[in-house]
Structures are given as structure tokens and as C-alpha cells.
Amino acid sequence: MAVIKNRMLNYIFELDATKVDECACAKITRLDPKWCCAYDDTLLRFKPETNYQLGNYLQSWKYFHNHTADIRRQFTFNNSTAAKALAFLNGVMDKYKERTSDWSNSADIENITFVGVHVRRVGNSPEVDMCILSSCNHSIMTVGTFGWWASFLAGGETVHYKHLARKGSILRKQYSSDYKDYFYPGWIGMD
Numbered sequence: 001m002a003v004i005k006n007r008m009l010n011y012i013f014e015l016d017a018t019k020v021d022e023c024a025c026a027k028i029t030r031l032d033p034k035w036c037c038a039y040d041d042t043l044l045r046f047k048p049e050t051n052y053q054l055g056n057y058l059q060s061w062k063y064f065h066n067h068t069a070d071i072r073r074q075f076t077f078n079n080s081t082a083a084k085a086l087a088f089l090n091g092v093m094d095k096y097k098e099r100t101s102d103w104s105n106s107a108d109i110e111n112i113t114f115v116g117v118h119v120r121r122v123g124n125s126p127e128v129d130m131c132i133l134s135s136c137n138h139s140i141m142t143v144g145t146f147g148w149w150a151s152f153l154a155g156g157e158t159v160h161y162k163h164l165a166r167k168g169s170i171l172r173k174q175y176s177s178d179y180k181d182y183f184y185p186g187w188i189g190m191d
Contacts, residue, residue: 085131118147162189
């Protein structure tokens with residue numbers, strides 16, 4: 001895997017990838033998906049002699065379902081971001097302990113379950129927010145790329161709004177008919 005050197009991903013995650021200059025390849029063929037939130041199998045038909053750049057919004061788990069563990073390993077947050085997220089979660093845990101009068105055994109701290117709720121209003125940087133959400137045991141996600149990736153990286157159970165786009169809208173046309181290309185298997189849709 002190769003990543004362009006000046007991409008933000010290199011500063012946020014501990015990517016195990018070759019860093020290349022933007023003009024590393026003399027000729028690049030760009031491949032864009034037909035839909036932003038549905039699987040397009042034509043993107044996987046590569047000619048071995050051609051250099052490709054994949055377009056934006058490959059927002060279907062089907063593109064990488066055979067590589068889930070590798071993707072989660074690649075997208076490990078850098079130490080600085082992870083430390084800020086951990087400090088936040090420890091603060092939440094401390095507030096919980098203060099409000100809970102029957103907190104008697106410090107060993108019970110390992111039994112706390114964090115549920116990340118994605119809302120677009122928190123005061124941290126986006127990378128710290130994503131690290132916090134992905135550090136939780138379970139997720140309640142909003143519609144969109146940010147919530148999707150935070151939930152995916154967290155693992156655990158994820159609850160989402162089942163009907164995320166209005167019928168007949170331009171946005172709705174970007175998804176498969178049953179949304180199954182977009183929502184990760186096992187995620188729970190609510191009406």
C-alpha cells in the first residue's frame with residue numbers, strides 16, 4: 001500500500017505504508033465508483049500494467065471485507081491523539097465514579113462499557129473525536145462517513161438510523177436498494 005506523503009492520514013494514524021510523492025507515477029488512471037455508498041465491482045477489475053488512483057467515498061464494507069483486521073490495524077491512531085482520547089475517557093470514568101456511591105472495588109473498572117454516541121457538536125479536533133469514538137465498546141452512529149468509520153474501527157455493536165435518506169432523493173440514489181452495501185453486517189438499524 002502506498003500513501004501520498006502530505007496526506008492528513010499520515011499525521012493521524014500509524015500507517016504501515018510506503019509514503020510517495022504525489023507525482024510518483026508518470027501516468028495514473030483514476031477510478032471513481034458509480035455510487036458513493038454502494039459497492040461497485042467494476043472498481044476491482046484492474047489491469048496489472050496500469051497505475052490506479054481510487055476515487056473518493058469507497059463507502060462500502062464489501063471493498064475490504066476480506067481485510068478487516070488489516071484495516072483496523074492500519075488505522076491505529078498516533079500516540080498523541082490516542083493519549084488525548086484516553087485522557088477524555090478517563091475523565092468520563094472519574095466523573096462516573098464520583099456520582100456512583102456504591103463504587104467499592106477498583107477492579108470493577110474493567111467492567112465499564114463505553115458506548116460512543118456520534119453527534120456533530122463536540123469541542124475536540126476531529127481526529128481526537130474519532131479516536132474517542134473508536135475506543136468505545138459500542139456505537140450509536142449518525143449518517144455519514146465520520147460516524148461510519150468511527151463505528152467500524154470501534155467494533156462491538158453499532159446502532160444506526162435505518163432509513164438514512166429520503167426516498168427519491170439524490171442522496172438515496174447513492175445507496176443500494178436495501179442499504180446492505182453500506183451498513184456493515186450485524187449493525188442494527190432502528191426505525
